[in-house]
Amino acid sequence: MRARxxxxxxxxxxxxxxxxxxxxxxxxxxxxGAVGTLSGTDxxxxxxxxxSGTTGSAAKAAGTYAGxxxxxxxxxxxxxxxxxxxxxxxxxxxxxxxxxxKSIQISNRAAPLLRAEVLKAQSSKVQTISGATVTSAAYLxxxxxxxxxxxx
Amino acid sequence: MNTPLxxxxxxxxxxxxxxxxxxxGQHRRRLLTADLLTVFFWATLALAVALWLADGGAAGFSxxxxxxxxxxxxxxxxxxxxxxxxxxxxxxVPVVDRTMGHDRALEVHRKLGKxxxxxxxxxxxxxxxxxxxxxxxDPVSELVALWVxxxxxxxxxxxxxxxxxxxxxxxxxxxxRFPYEFWYAVHLLTYxxxxxxxxxxxxxxxxxxxxxxxxxxxxxxxxxxxxxxLYCRVAQPLxxxxxxxxxxxxxxxxxxxxxxIEMSGLHLDRLAGSGGRFFIWRFLAPGxxxxxxxxxxxxxxxxxxxxxxxxxxxxxxxLGRGSAQLASLRRGTKxxxxxxxxxxxxxxxxxxxxxxIGAGIGITPLRALLESTPFQPGxxxxxxxxHGEAELYLGTEILELCRRRGATLFHxxxxxxxxxxxxxxxxxxxAGHRLASYAPQVADADVYICGPAAWARSVIHDARTAGVRExxxxxxxxxW
Numbered sequence: 138m139r140a141r142x143x144x145x146x147x148x149x150x151x152x153x154x155x156x157x158x159x160x161x162x163x164x165x166x167x168x169x170g171a172v173g174t175l176s177g178t179d180x181x182x183x184x185x186x187x188x189s190g191t192t193g194s195a196a197k198a199a200g201t202y203a204g205x206x207x208x209x210x211x212x213x214x215x216x217x218x219x220x221x222x223x224x225x226x227x228x229x230x231x232x233x234x235x236x237x238x239k240s241i242q243i244s245n246r247a248a249p250l251l252r253a254e255v256l257k258a259q260s261s262k263v264q265t266i267s268g269a270t271v272t273s274a275a276y277l278x279x280x281x282x283x284x285x286x287x288x289x
Numbered sequence: 290m291n292t293p294l295x296x297x298x299x300x301x302x303x304x305x306x307x308x309x310x311x312x313x314g315q316h317r318r319r320l321l322t323a324d325l326l327t328v329f330f331w332a333t334l335a336l337a338v339a340l341w342l343a344d345g346g347a348a349g350f351s352x353x354x355x356x357x358x359x360x361x362x363x364x365x366x367x368x369x370x371x372x373x374x375x376x377x378x379x380x381x382v383p384v385v386d387r388t389m390g391h392d393r394a395l396e397v398h399r400k401l402g403k404x405x406x407x408x409x410x411x412x413x414x415x416x417x418x419x420x421x422x423x424x425x426x427d428p429v430s431e432l433v434a435l436w437v438x439x440x441x442x443x444x445x446x447x448x449x450x451x452x453x454x455x456x457x458x459x460x461x462x463x464x465x466r467f468p469y470e471f472w473y474a475v476h477l478l479t480y481x482x483x484x485x486x487x488x489x490x491x492x493x494x495x496x497x498x499x500x501x502x503x504x505x506x507x508x509x510x511x512x513x514x515x516x517x518x519l520y521c522r523v524a525q526p527l528x529x530x531x532x533x534x535x536x537x538x539x540x541x542x543x544x545x546x547x548x549x550i551e552m553s554g555l556h557l558d559r560l561a562g563s564g565g566r567f568f569i570w571r572f573l574a575p576g577x578x579x580x581x582x583x584x585x586x587x588x589x590x591x592x593x594x595x596x597x598x599x600x601x602x603x604x605x606x607x608l609g610r611g612s613a614q615l616a617s618l619r620r621g622t623k624x625x626x627x628x629x630x631x632x633x634x635x636x637x638x639x640x641x642x643x644x645x646i647g648a649g650i651g652i653t654p655l656r657a658l659l660e661s662t663p664f665q666p667g668x669x670x671x672x673x674x675x676h677g678e679a680e681l682y683l684g685t686e687i688l689e690l691c692r693r694r695g696a697t698l699f700h701x702x703x704x705x706x707x708x709x710x711x712x713x714x715x716x717x718x719x720a721g722h723r724l725a726s727y728a729p730q731v732a733d734a735d736v737y738i739c740g741p742a743a744w745a746r747s748v749i750h751d752a753r754t755a756g757v758r759e760x761x762x763x764x765x766x767x768x769w
Contacts, residue, residue, distance in 0.1 A: 139320070139323075139324060139327075141324050142323070142324035142327035142328060143327075145324060145327075145328045146327050146328045146330070146331035146332070147331075149328050149331065149332045149335070150331045150332060150334065150335035151335075153332060153335040153336050153339045154335050154338060154339050154342065156339060156343075157335075157336075157338065157339025157340060157341070157342035157343040158339070158342045158343075158347065160342070160343035161342040161343050161344060161345045161346060161347055161348075162347075208424070209424070210354075210420050210423035210424045211423075240495075243495055243498060246498070246499075246500075265440065267491065267492045267498070267499060268491070268492065268493075268494070268495055268497065268498030268499055268504075269495070269498065270439055270440060270492060270493050271439070271493075274438065274439070
C-alpha cells in the first residue's frame, strides 16, 4: 500500500471510530433508565392475582392474570393480562428486558406494538417484532402462561 | 545475443530530453483514485464498527458475558463488511477495473477471503459464548437454542457453512484438484451465503432495529452492492452483447495449436483503444455456449464505416478442453461478450518510454498494445520470448509494427538453463544479460509483461532490480 493511502486510511478510520465512540458515550449519558423494572415479583407459573371468577374448569373468568417470569439474556420478562367476559382487554408488562440501555430501548419500542397485536389477535399467536426477537418471544411465552392460567 | 533484431530509429527528440511526460496527469489521477479506493475500503470497515459504538455498543464491555457478545457483534459487522467489499472487488465495477485492473482486484479479493471467514466464524463462536454465559448455558446448547428458538438463525448457520465451503474450495491446494467448473459452481454459492446471512442481521441484530439509521446505512450498503453486481455482471454483458452483435467471421491458423478468431460486429468504434485488454467470450454453439473464455484482443478493433461496423480479433492457444473446440468454430456463430476489462492498455501508462515483454501466447496482447499505445520512435522496446521462432506468435505482424513505429525488437528463443530462476534463454543468461541489457531505459519506462506466471515473476524480479517501481509494472496473468 502506498504511504499516502495508508496514512489517509488510518486517519479516516481513526476519525470515524472516534466520532462513533463519542456518539455512543453521549447516547449512554442521556438515554439511560428510560424504563425501569415495573415490579419484581416472580411467578413460576401463571398466577391469578385478582378478580371475581373462580379458577379451574369454570374458565374465562374476569380478572387479571400474571404470566410466568421468562428469563432472557437481556433480563426477565413478565406480562399480566386483564380479562373481561372471556376477552383480553389489556396487557401490561410487569417486567421487560432491561439488562442494558439498548434492551430498554428495544422493550420500549416492542411492548406497545406487541400489546396492540395481542389485543387484536386475542391470542399469543402474533408476529414477533423484528429487531426485538428475544423480547417478543419472552413476552409471548409469558403471555401464553397467563392465558393458560385464565383458561382462555 | 542482445543485438536487436530490429533497432529502433535513433530517438529524434522533438523536445529536450526529460521533456514533459504526457502520461503524468493520467498517472497521477489513477494513483489518486487508487488511494481513494483504499481509504474508502478502510472507512467502510471503521464505519461498520463506529455505527455500533455510536449505538452505545461499548457498554457491553461492563460484564464478561457482555464483552464476548460485544466482540462477537464487532466481528460479525467487520466480517460482513469485508464480504461486501469482496463482492464489489469481483463485480468488475468500472472504476475499480480502470484504477487497479482486474487481476489486482481479484488478488485483493483473494487476500480478503480468509480474514472474512475468520471474522464470521469468530462472530458465531463469540456470540454463542456471550449469550450462553448470560443465560447460564454452554456455547453448544446456546447455539442449538438459537437455531431452534430464534427465527432466521438457522439460515445464518447455513450461511456460515456455505462461506466455509466457498473459502476452502478456493484454497490453492484444493482448487487445483478440481476442474474450474466445480470451483465456479461452489463460488456461486457465495450469493446464497450472503442472502442467507442477511435476514438475521435485520431481524435479530438489535443494532439494525427498525427506525435506526444504522439499519438504513446497512440496507443502503447491501442494496448498492447488489445493484453493482446486477449491473456489471448481468446488465452490462447483455447490453454489450446486443450492442455489438458479434459473429465469428473467420478462424485463421497461426501456428500449430494456435488460431486467430476474427469476429465482425457493430459499434466497434466504441471499443477503440481496448486492444490488449481482455473480454469474456462465450461462443454460442452447442457444447460451447456455457464456457466463458477470457481472451485478450490481439489487434485494435478495425472499423469499416462511420456506423462502427467492423471486426475484432483474438489469438488463442489450445489450453484446455474448452479452447480445443475453438479451432473448429463455424463461420456465423454468435458471440456473447463481456468487457473490456483489465489495465493492459494505454490507460495504465505513466511514462513516455515503454518496454513490452511477452512469452508464448502472451505475446498476442502486446501485439495490440504495440499497435495503439503512443510513443516517439526510439522510445519503445519489444522483447518476445519463446522456445523457438515458431512460438513467437504473430511475429511478422509485430516486426512490421516495430519497423513502422520505430520500436526496438528482440527475439529471445531457446530453453531456460536448468536450475536457474531466470526468464531468459540459456545463452543469454550465461552471457550475463539482464532486462536492462535489452532495454537500458527500463527504469524510466512502463513495463508491460504478459506470459506464464512463473516466467512473469522472474521478469518482474529482474525489472525491480533494474529500478522499476511498482506503479510502472503492468502484468497480465494467463493462468486463472
